[in-house]
Amino acid sequence: MPRVDAAFTGRAAECLVTAIESRLVAAAHDVSEGGIAVALAEMCLGGDVGAQLNLEKVGPGLRNDHKLFSETNTRWLVEVTPAAAEGFREHCIRHRVPVAEVGRVGGMDIEVIERRAARVLRVPVKAAREAWDAPLRRVMG
Numbered sequence: 001m002p003r004v005d006a007a008f009t010g011r012a013a014e015c016l017v018t019a020i021e022s023r024l025v026a027a028a029h030d031v032s033e034g035g036i037a038v039a040l041a042e043m044c045l046g047g048d049v050g051a052q053l054n055l056e057k058v059g060p061g062l063r064n065d066h067k068l069f070s071e072t073n074t075r076w077l078v079e080v081t082p083a084a085a086e087g088f089r090e091h092c093i094r095h096r097v098p099v100a101e102v103g104r105v106g107g108m109d110i111e112v113i114e115r116r117a118a119r120v121l122r123v124p125v126k127a128a129r130e131a132w133d134a135p136l137r138r139v140m141g
Contacts, residue, residue: 009074015075015095024088026078031075037068039077040103041110041128050107050125055114057102064120068112079105 018026028037036058044051046069057069080088085101092099110128112120 004073011095012074012097015092015097019051019091020089021072024084025078026081027079030088031077032071035069045129046124050109051103051105053103054110057100
């Protein structure tokens with residue numbers, strides 16, 4: 001069972017909320033059910049844009065399946081523009097909240113890479129949307 005640090009959770013949530021209010025954040029998604037893999041996919045579907053996630057920068061020392069699907073609390077996947085990146089990083093440091101750049105937004109594929117840009121997976125956003133929408137279409141007729 002994951003341990004919850006209430007003081008850190010409050011500080012991290014306040015950090016994210018104030019970053020959003022300061023317009024440092026373009027988009028954000030909690031890393032919960034399904035881990036960072038599902039958060040990434042849902043953000044790409046919501047924005048109709050691809051992204052590249054570098055697993056080398058996520059949980060060093062963990063297996064790739066743990067990095068992708070861990071549901072550890074108090075984590076968010078946050079998109080910031082290049083112009084806001086340094087301000088966001090400084091904002092997190094002031095709030096004593098760890099921050100790491102783990103990828104890039106752009107293109108039309110959801111891509112996960114690891115060491116020396118070796119591809120772990122690549123799914124076109126269009127194919128992901130079809131897989132996401134198809135079950136509902138089948139049920140609704």
